[in-house]
Amino acid sequence: MENSDTKGSFLDSVFIECDLHKLDIQHEWLFNFIFYKEWPIIDGMKANADGWRMMNQANVNILKERFPHINEKFNNINSFEELQSQRKVMHERVERDEEWLQAVNEIIEDSKIIFVYGFGHGISIADLLEQFPDRWIFIYEPDEALFYEVLCRYDISFLLEQTNLYWIAVGEDQLKVLFHLLSSYMQEKLAFIGLRGFLEDEMNALRDIRQEFINYNTDFHSNKFIENRFRNEWTQNYLYHLHESLTCQTIESMYNAFKGSTAIIVSSGPSLTEDIEWIRKIQDHALIIAAGSSVQALIKHQIRPHLCVIMDGHEVNNRIFSNGNALEAALLFTSSSYYEISERKKENKIYSIMDNDQVSQYFLRVDKRNVLMLPTPSVAGTAVQAAIFLGAAKVVFAGQDLSFPGQKVYSDGVDHFSEESKEKMLQKAVSQIENVQGGMNATDASFMSMKESIEALIKHNQQVQFYNSTRNGAVIEGAPFCPIEDIYEEIQGQVVEKDIVEQWMERNPIDINRDEIINLKSRLEHVQLDLSVLEKDIRNVRKMVDMIEGLSRTKPLKCHNVIFDIEEQWGKIVNREWFTPVFESLIPLELARFDQKLPSIVVEQDIISKAGYLREYLGQLLNELEEQLPHLEELLIESVKRVDNTLTLNNLA
Template sequence: MTLSHLESNYTILEQRFPHVTSKLNKLPDNELAIHLFQEPFEKDTAWLNAVEGSIGNGKIIFVYGFERGLSIADLLELYPNHWLFVYEPDEQLFRKAVTEYDLSLLLGHPNLYWLSVGDSQLNMMFHMLSSYMIEDLVFIALRKYLSDDMDMLREVKKKFQDYHQTFLVDKYTENRFREEWTRNFLYHLSDVLYTPSIERLFYALEGATVVVVSSGPSLQEDIEWLKKLRPHVLIISAGSSIQALVKHGVRPHLAVIMDGHPVNKKIFASSVTREQPLLFTSSSYYEISDQNCAEKIHSIMKSDDVSQYFFGLSQEELFISPTETVAGTAIQAAACLGAKRIILAGQDLSFPDNKFYADGIEHFATETTDKKVQEAPKKVLNVKGTYNTTDGSFSLMKDGLENLITALPKIEFVNSSRNGAVIEGAPFKPMEEIFEWLASETVAPDAIADLINEKNIAVDMNKVQDVRDKLIATREDLSNVRSEIAAIHKLMNKLREFSRTKPAKAQNMMESIEQMWGLIANRTWFSPIFESIMPIEVARFDQVLPVIVTEHQLTRKSDLIYEHVSKILKDITTQIPILEEMFSESVRRLDKKIDSDAVIDKDI
């Protein structure tokens, strides 16, 4: 009998929450007898009464704990207008529940909206909660956790608040650069197909010492030392620092670009900057990769759903995550190459002596940077034991770098920025000491260029054709979406009136609208493309979705559909011509590559 419980539960889990079955399949088999349920079979009235006091206006309830599902079933019955997001920290206990009880009805309940199991799925849960919640979160814990683990519950709540804050910042950042990033993702597809990825060079330079160079004022004092160090270490320039390096005759082994803004044309204006080996991320400004004459490698970021869709990649196959600063990208590139030690140069993260950049960094007007320095509202401890002025943007970068250092415990970090902020996890050492320390190490003058040339193997023409077909199919499908939206608008215009005069007809209309919207939103390309080009609009619609779905009063539901579905459809319609143009250009760029490739083959 037990097996059939497990089978029926697994069937539902596989359909609705495949991440949970994947986790359960990896658990060792021998521990089913260890965990005991504390949840009583009879209804826990005292606990439910306490819960009632904390249910506010929000439609989202985060439940900490699943046990054998009895309390979850009670909540679903008592709160039919809410969505439950349930997290069970104990993987073995959850597996015991699905092995011993038939939970298929519970697991299939439409208002059990999300389920995560175990520590590794907590952030996944946070992401879903952040996507759907509007007001404050209703946070409920099963009695077992209330009595045993109050500290842990407080910690989880704090973790969620931090995650949610970052989520909102990220959404607004995405929104600010929405069109630039989407264009860069799409225009880079051709270059990505014709260059090796950073993942292809994994640990190819194992044991090297890497200097990651940023643009802070401290760089000025260490340029001469970097010249002397070049034969002994790999030098990676992060973003605009390449201007200062080439101005002083230092050629980096690799230049890294992540920023998607056209200001990069100024950074890479001189031909020398364009002759250095380049790592471009898929978010970076596409014209730099176009103009770069030297060896190139690419990185598709874990946050770039557009490229992942067109290449059929998953996040797990990618190495580099987005960070607050291009130095973070350069550090991850160094880690991927197998660096044992990373030295941070020009990483001031503040305004030492009221300076913004090292000399030679000229892509921003002086009045812009001077204004930032003068208005800097904060102070931060520097490596000399005094304080520098800084601002919120640098504080975020500092936190991001320190988190990255913590996440790479096998790499030794050293901060050589002699006037910069203290960086946790990267003790300060001046460049002259570093030079003495590393004088016995050697690195080939063109180590990374040689590596790229070695790895620059034949292009996979099947993959090229596959990406081209997907681009054309998506571009054509955009005009189908335009027609489908027009059909929904037609229905919608009558919906509110009918909800008040012909309720049965309105009910049928609503179902048709839901189905038609489902056909649009469930296309495989829809989420990656539209969450990239209109992140805030999609996020706002996601937040109001639980309110629409759980509303049972017909006129109110029709008003909500009319208001919110109409708005998202209008927003999508506005973006379609912009996207069609981007897709056409992306295909044109790819065809140009294919043609030039064919000419080269003919010459050979």
């Protein structure tokens, strides 16, 4: 193979003797890899004359179909030279790496899901896809430049179209989506492996990613249980708040409205009792933001906060605001908050969609990337975010004990829980945590979770100064203890008017758009009408699901055909635009359980087992969906009524 004629005849003989469609994945990839290394143009498959500035068109076509997030990423590259400069050297064996594959086989065992750290040139990935056709493979390639070069230099479309290659994340910004998919689909086990090159050169990075996923997975399942616990309240609140969303200011519209200010986040902990008079003094110099029930303590001492924040969705929160004075201050309510509270307040309201609220995002056509408010275990976390969005340069915690100092539960004046409930809280406080005075306080798992979430917010917002003035509370990492009297001395030269929030809202009135309200009503009515169609679709699929187990034993070919019909009809159900946003809210655990079983259903080769899985797992989910339809219809009807009332009240009907 010394000259081009020799190379050409060699390749010609390969084309004559081999049907590429019959080549196994690894051999086909090797053929193309060598082929592109040696030849720029053969049989219409082209390497780029420009080096690697343009992706191979065959790759682009399959990326658009299967991995549009990668295609979009590389379409938005600003500088090819900068990307190329970041490219690391990746050595990958051209021959089949039997030693690595044997080690991988021992790790994978019976895991249905495989996480692979690294794509490289795709040679080892081809081996994996060939050796494990009955597993779902998820890949994280940290080297964006290397992956882009591979897409440009070689035609790997046949590799990308393999159905058991489920997802590829390229670059750190796509890692969270990969973690989400892994958490959704994995069952008891997940095989975590790395390409040989990464195992040899980047083992620490591999360990870090593995730990990052473990942490993400823990939070993912914890959040699913929380969503399930509050699913009825939250879904109701999401839908019943929709009409208000178009007639109120949003937290996004007030971004940096009070830039450079100091915000005092007032919570309901016992330490607030000792510092309440300092809150009175400091209210003329800082934004006082009441987090949920703390407004009761402030009212008792005739202190009016500048802003009250509510997030909790349970009806018990109605008791907190049963006193009319509790609604005097401007109110920031999230889409998850109990709907009756915001309805009672007629003006000076600020609305915020929660990041995990897919329902409101769908009906209001809000892009998730434009939603600011992240869910946290406590309303204090919501209040902290509000302060930062409003432009606070300094955030101070008051009454944020995150524990039970002196075996006390709440500050004086906070009385929405019974003595029996408080006693139960104290009984669960079996852990100890360091307090700001150097001693120890009793605490529980709930407070520890709140503490971690607040500390995460602090870490994520290092441009803001945080202080903890809670006199007897738990230590908060990132917020050093500073007595509130010292905070007062530092900021007493600043002036904050008592109605500063209302003044801003008066200067920036909301523009109520009739067309937006009409469109919202139309979307609600569309889903309401579609429920009857959905019910018929569910029953049709259930009929087929009920028959396949018997067919799998007597008429396997017919069973295959029925399963194909089931997949097609089920696709029509779940591909409704509104299906995922609504039912992820109504039945989060049920959908999560089905997602976990999906890999087993898809990769199962035995027709009897496959039919059994479908009947058990899909059949159960169909029942859950059908049970929710009457309740969902009631919620939608009521939501439409509220939208109609909004049109009437604003003379827009």
